[in-house]
Amino acid sequence: MTLTVRSGVIEEDRPLLELLPSTPDALAWVRDGEGLVAWGVARWIDPGRGWTRFQRSHAALVRLTSAARIDDPVGLPGSGLIALGSYSFDADAPGSLLVVPRVVIGRRDGVTFRTDITPAGAAPAAPPAEPAPAPVTRDRPRYAGSSLPDLHWLEAVAQAIERIRAGEADKVVLARDHAVWSHEPFDAVDLARRLTARFPRCHTFIADGLVGATPELLLRRRGSAVTSRVLAGTTARSDDEVEDAALGAALLRSAKDLDEHRFAAESVQEVLGPRCRDLTGDRGPRLLRLDNVQHLATTFAGTLDDPTTSALELVGALHPTAAVGGTPRDAALAMIAELEGMSRGRYAAPVGWTDAAGDGEWGIALRCAELAGARARLFAGVGVVAASLPEAELEETRLKLLAMQAVLETGPGTPAGPGSG
């Protein structure tokens, strides 16, 4: 089934997420007003399971593209035939997807374009619908329980600390979930709009009901240039400027957080270093301030030795980084599987977009909710090291889950103010 692809610049200056209809197949990858929104399904690629799911799905996209008729006078990253996707955290878990949408609206360097991707024989997709008016009343999300009761999760953290102290690993990321329900279906596009208003510096994403805003950039590839921004090590923010600066300064000095960050940065360097001829990184972590937390951040940039190495191939090699798995990777993954007591689904796993040339942008699905009708699953994780205290990790995940639930809770037209989470 051949795809016909036509891209063109359009006159449009409304925010991208305003142009995205609230359909179950909505897709998005947006930051700072730019990026991609898309809907409809021209081709659903099932990456399958296993470590090769990234390369296998990229190969499928390449085959699809070589058979397609493409007219792309726009020539910007994200124009032409592209796919958005989201992968499972566990190599052996189902649920990964890479979708070639019917309609893409993108914005890059202030230029807005639209791409229509039409399977042979299908009618052209309709123009973007005006966003449906949000319901007047909205039920709030209500707690429905966790996969592992937090009393048991506390024990899991204590066991991880004990095993780390015994030398089994240096760091393990442990997550827990929070199921919520509501009287009304959750709206992915509405949630994404509120996330992007609150976290403009994060990548806001929608992929098959997985909605979130991630500050981390796992990998961007444009030609042979690659970039990655690692975040690990977190502290709170304060409304008081002096206290806020003091919190940030303390984070930059915290041995526990610096260790945690170093593990994460090294795990990226180990993958990109051998594949790039000139990988450069920040000398030490910098402070990245977001609405509700501040992180330690390190940015890497380099040029690929082999320019045919695709973004998804690198993503497959990077995932899971120490920021979501641990160090050493295999020992950490084994402990996660043993202790966490839940399936992560697509949480803490790559989400983003790519094209057949291998360009694309991929983040890690953190600070996200998996929406399914009137139910949702929220996630939060923490990095456990030898110096961790179980009760402190429990409290950190509690606050992260409450913050995410607060974003879900905010009604339309009342964006969450600072400090409301």
Next chain:
Amino acid sequence: MPENPPHTGAAAEADLDAADAALAAAAADDEDAPYDLDDVLERTGASRTLLEAVERAGLLMPHHRSADGQARYSEADVAAVSAGLTLVDAGLPLGELLDLARRTDEAIDQVADHAVEAFLRFVRDPVRGTARSETEATARLVTAYDRMLPATERLVAHHLRRRLLGRAAERVAEELHEAAAATAATDGDEADRAEPPGRPSGDDPL
């Protein structure tokens, strides 16, 4: 009511220090503390991880520490741990319980500080000023203390209960009101509504 005007009592300062000491002893010996942490674990079924975490968070305070630094716990400590486990068992997530405990601790700490101050200034000082002997001061202070501690506990527990039930009634009324408003607004559009997971809709008070 003081029996005599202040500062006319015969007792000297040095004598009344003994009365204070008796008071301090009464306060410290209010109950036995026969248990160590292992005993508390055994009696409550709580895990070591949990109790150590709760103790580090300052939410389980040992009755006292023995000369060798070991934490000692009373029957009341065991009962308090069991009560916490009952709340978790009934469905309250541990994280929320710990958060409530921290809030309670903060509020109670302030109230306790004021209550002690009030006792010292308005119960002990008048006794100190009016008692005719060390023995009388000691007896009066210990008696006052023994009556006041359980009375204070009853008062606080009763007030908390009233507050809890009052707030609960207010919240239920608010939610009923909201639900009625929502039903009116959606005009019977019930077909789109999801069933709450895991429980029959007839159980839902909303």
